[in-house]
Amino acid sequence: MRSSPASVHAQSRGIAVRAWCRSVSDTVGPPFRRACARQVSAGLLPVEAGGRSLPNLGGHLPALDGVRGLAILMVLVFHFVGTVAPTNWIEHTIFVVTNYGSYGVELFFVLSGFLITGILYDGANDPHYFRNFYMRRVLRVFPLYYGVLALVFFVAPLIASLRGPALDYLVDRQAWAWLYAVNIYIAREGSWSFSYLDHFWSLSVEEHFYLFWPLVVFALARRPRALIAVCLTTALCAVLARVAWSLMGLNWWTAYTLTPFRMDGLALGAFLAVMARQPKGLERLAQALPLAVTAGGALLALSFLWTRLIPQEGLEMVLPVRAALVLLLLACFVLWALIAPERSVTSRLLCSRFMGVLGTYSYGLYVYHHFISYYLTSNGTDVALAGWLGSHGAAVALQATLGASASFALAYLSYELFEKRVLRLKRWFDTPGKRRRPRASMSPPSTGIASHDDPLTKSVA
Numbered sequence: 001m002r003s004s005p006a007s008v009h010a011q012s013r014g015i016a017v018r019a020w021c022r023s024v025s026d027t028v029g030p031p032f033r034r035a036c037a038r039q040v041s042a043g044l045l046p047v048e049a050g051g052r053s054l055p056n057l058g059g060h061l062p063a064l065d066g067v068r069g070l071a072i073l074m075v076l077v078f079h080f081v082g083t084v085a086p087t088n089w090i091e092h093t094i095f096v097v098t099n100y101g102s103y104g105v106e107l108f109f110v111l112s113g114f115l116i117t118g119i120l121y122d123g124a125n126d127p128h129y130f131r132n133f134y135m136r137r138v139l140r141v142f143p144l145y146y147g148v149l150a151l152v153f154f155v156a157p158l159i160a161s162l163r164g165p166a167l168d169y170l171v172d173r174q175a176w177a178w179l180y181a182v183n184i185y186i187a188r189e190g191s192w193s194f195s196y197l198d199h200f201w202s203l204s205v206e207e208h209f210y211l212f213w214p215l216v217v218f219a220l221a222r223r224p225r226a227l228i229a230v231c232l233t234t235a236l237c238a239v240l241a242r243v244a245w246s247l248m249g250l251n252w253w254t255a256y257t258l259t260p261f262r263m264d265g266l267a268l269g270a271f272l273a274v275m276a277r278q279p280k281g282l283e284r285l286a287q288a289l290p291l292a293v294t295a296g297g298a299l300l301a302l303s304f305l306w307t308r309l310i311p312q313e314g315l316e317m318v319l320p321v322r323a324a325l326v327l328l329l330l331a332c333f334v335l336w337a338l339i340a341p342e343r344s345v346t347s348r349l350l351c352s353r354f355m356g357v358l359g360t361y362s363y364g365l366y367v368y369h370h371f372i373s374y375y376l377t378s379n380g381t382d383v384a385l386a387g388w389l390g391s392h393g394a395a396v397a398l399q400a401t402l403g404a405s406a407s408f409a410l411a412y413l414s415y416e417l418f419e420k421r422v423l424r425l426k427r428w429f430d431t432p433g434k435r436r437r438p439r440a441s442m443s444p445p446s447t448g449i450a451s452h453d454d455p456l457t458k459s460v461a
Helices: 005-028 031-041 062-082 089-122 129-158 165-172 174-178 182-189 200-220 224-247 252-257 259-276 281-309 315-339 345-350 353-360 362-378 381-389 392-429 455-459
Strands: none
Touching: 062 089, 062 315, 062 345, 062 353, 062 362, 062 392, 089 129, 089 200, 089 259, 089 315, 089 392, 129 165, 129 174, 129 200, 129 362, 129 392, 165 174, 174 182, 182 200, 182 252, 200 224, 200 259, 224 252, 224 259, 224 315, 252 259, 259 281, 259 315, 281 315, 315 345, 353 362, 362 381, 362 392, 381 392
């Protein structure tokens, strides 16, 4: 009896996956083959099974929750420790190291680009493509975002103990926050000038991305090669724009906060999402991973060596390029999180309960934590606490622990008592039936990349 097209396709997929596992294990290491088998058994990779392919979409990948958790942990460490003025060389060393926690936002951008693009690409044939995407974004993002703004601008001014110059300043300029334009205001002012709401700049970048990127994916979903080219071109243009801006000696804040200059992280994540969904796409990415990490890491180390040996020369070029190299390595990390062997340190860390919990509540953590960290830093509470404890280092550690714990408590209560109830409405905007993928000369996804929400909005922005 002649095999059905579906059966033939499933068998070819199974053969391809087994060949992929063998070839990638030679590049990444023998343990990867066991991880491949685990992905197949979980239905996250296609496999030959009686003429049928196992489900390869919609599965849950705990590692991505862990990546999200790692990103918010980096941000918490940066704001609660890296913004406190050091008083000795030990604290200075800690200060320098924890300042790299600011790259947690960059990790969010890469992960968001990956997850959002995957959702859009998988649902490109949905007759309610735009309605479903935008309504699910609205239900996830707006309630917490605008709820917090309502508290800041309408409730806080009614409480005498909260009134003051900082709140008055924000109230007078609240339109920037309501319109998701905090990043534009900061770029215009050339400083972190929005006090308690400074961190909303990244939420503004994310929201701008949500507005136009669905149009790009919808237009090119049936031409994945073109979509991949657009992703890479967008990333390259963002890097070149930052370099050019820096070489011209223009406002640094503009290149740091405005959306066009920050598209490289989002576009790199988008590239991974589309490429991983092509035939042998994940195999090619995995094979390129060691080279990308080696080259990116070597160039990054060279950039640090340059600034140490020649601290005042060529910074206009070196610093923007360094930022791009960090984003490249973060994209490699997201890819490695997907393919790392089950027993590897990476998988164990990212799939741990602690990282998963942080990832679940990361949106609330991001939104709430800066109110606490900004208050502590601007009021110098670490100095007063050091006087009581007799140690500034102990004061910073205690303050950071209490601040992060209070942030988590707020995020937990917000999610469980408020956000979760709104999220139940998302079921009305699911894609009906099995997700369909666009027809194209390059068949779309054959690897089971799970359909998550994005990092800065499913759980952070």
